[in-house]
Amino acid sequence: MAVASSAHSTIFSKTSLFHHINGFKRFSFCLPFSSSAAASISSKKKWRQPVASSELELGGIKIAKDDVVRDDPTNNVPDTIFSKMGMQLHRRNNHPLGILKNGIYEYFDSNYPNLFDKFDDLCPIVSVKQNFDDVLVPADHVSRSYNDTYYVDSKTVLRCHTSAHQAELLRRGHTHFLVTGDVYRRDSIDSTHYPVFHQMEGVRVFTPDNWEASGLDPTSYAAEDLKKSLEGLARHLFGAVEMRWIDAYFPFTNPSYELEIYFKEKWMEVLGCGVMEQEILKSNGRSDSVAWAFGLGLERLAMVLFDIPDIRLFWTNDERFTSQFSKGQMGVKFKPFSKYPPCYKDMSFWINESFTENNLCEVVRGIAGDLVEEVSLIDNFTNKKGLTSHCYRIAYRSMERSLTDEEINDLQWNVREQVQKKLNVVLR
Ligand code: DAH
Numbered sequence: 001m002a003v004a005s006s007a008h009s010t011i012f013s014k015t016s017l018f019h020h021i022n023g024f025k026r027f028s029f030c031l032p033f034s035s036s037a038a039a040s041i042s043s044k045k046k047w048r049q050p051v052a053s054s055e056l057e058l059g060g061i062k063i064a065k066d067d068v069v070r071d072d073p074t075n076n077v078p079d080t081i082f083s084k085m086g087m088q089l090h091r092r093n094n095h096p097l098g099i100l101k102n103g104i105y106e107y108f109d110s111n112y113p114n115l116f117d118k119f120d121d122l123c124p125i126v127s128v129k130q131n132f133d134d135v136l137v138p139a140d141h142v143s144r145s146y147n148d149t150y151y152v153d154s155k156t157v158l159r160c161h162t163s164a165h166q167a168e169l170l171r172r173g174h175t176h177f178l179v180t181g182d183v184y185r186r187d188s189i190d191s192t193h194y195p196v197f198h199q200m201e202g203v204r205v206f207t208p209d210n211w212e213a214s215g216l217d218p219t220s221y222a223a224e225d226l227k228k229s230l231e232g233l234a235r236h237l238f239g240a241v242e243m244r245w246i247d248a249y250f251p252f253t254n255p256s257y258e259l260e261i262y263f264k265e266k267w268m269e270v271l272g273c274g275v276m277e278q279e280i281l282k283s284n285g286r287s288d289s290v291a292w293a294f295g296l297g298l299e300r301l302a303m304v305l306f307d308i309p310d311i312r313l314f315w316t317n318d319e320r321f322t323s324q325f326s327k328g329q330m331g332v333k334f335k336p337f338s339k340y341p342p343c344y345k346d347m348s349f350w351i352n353e354s355f356t357e358n359n360l361c362e363v364v365r366g367i368a369g370d371l372v373e374e375v376s377l378i379d380n381f382t383n384k385k386g387l388t389s390h391c392y393r394i395a396y397r398s399m400e401r402s403l404t405d406e407e408i409n410d411l412q413w414n415v416r417e418q419v420q421k422k423l424n425v426v427l428r
Pocket of ligand 1: 161162272
């Protein structure tokens, strides 16, 4: 598997109902949120891992742990997620994500001097309105479910994309901007998926004098500029690669596209983009304008550019990782320090109708943290009585050291207990 080819691709395209696993697309069996599904994951006492600090400062705002993690059926944010907030990997100049962010800034700054405003510390706690309504995500879209998004309460979420800031920045009068930040999604576990990752959003607004002289209609003008700008960005990052534009669908753009590059013998999605829906401009004081927008996942690109094989490495403090990267050094290839052996443990259980793989993965991460490398369904059958059994294989592997049998057995014992208790499944 070419690792980064599946790392967090865009969720709002037509394929958004699919999770990209191992290069294949797998249908996600999640129901739109129902209160009973939320209750099954949230109402019971949560198993809590200790967190480093119980107060953070994000974009100048102080956030206490209770502001984000609560024992309340409308809250599904675990401690493990709170402990990642405020890490600001994208703001570290010596970190691959910060180096990539700066590399993209460099492209926009040299091609459009002083034009793009940059934001990288907007608070990730946003309203449901900002995250979904303001960018026209339909009321029944799967991304709104408690299975896919972290809800602080019924009206507040941890942003699942940086598009959540488009409307407010337009309203504040910005016409050219780049927003970088940590985004949060409930998801399955493998080497390319992590519940917190980083995106960059770009927006450029045009006024009639921009397109009038061109002889093009406003939409074609914006689409042409968009393609030219983003092809330039891809060349800046990847060199003289072959590229192609794929028609896509996003609720916030029309027309919408994905840019793919031919890299290491396969086509790889680089970003999603399009001409901003007129309604978004109109609602935010720009009815006379057109705009383009794009969104890209930093981990996905950094894994390819720096040869980083596992998404958990971005979060490690191990010097054997961190010391390999320094400010301004785009695309330095990561040299793996050593690969510790994985240990596999299987568990089988009868599921109930509210069972989802994302809920299972949340429980496993809550216990094993970054020691879990992958959770995969290896067997699935329904018996004559209509009961469905799932067998999951959990791969435990540390990025930093060898794990002892005892440690893994303890983790697995804990996982079995908590899965049974929290997900109401019957172990076999
Ligand atoms: N918000 C999208 C996602 O996370 C990415 C995206 C696609 C952003 C197209 C855009 C855009 O601004 O125009 O899946």
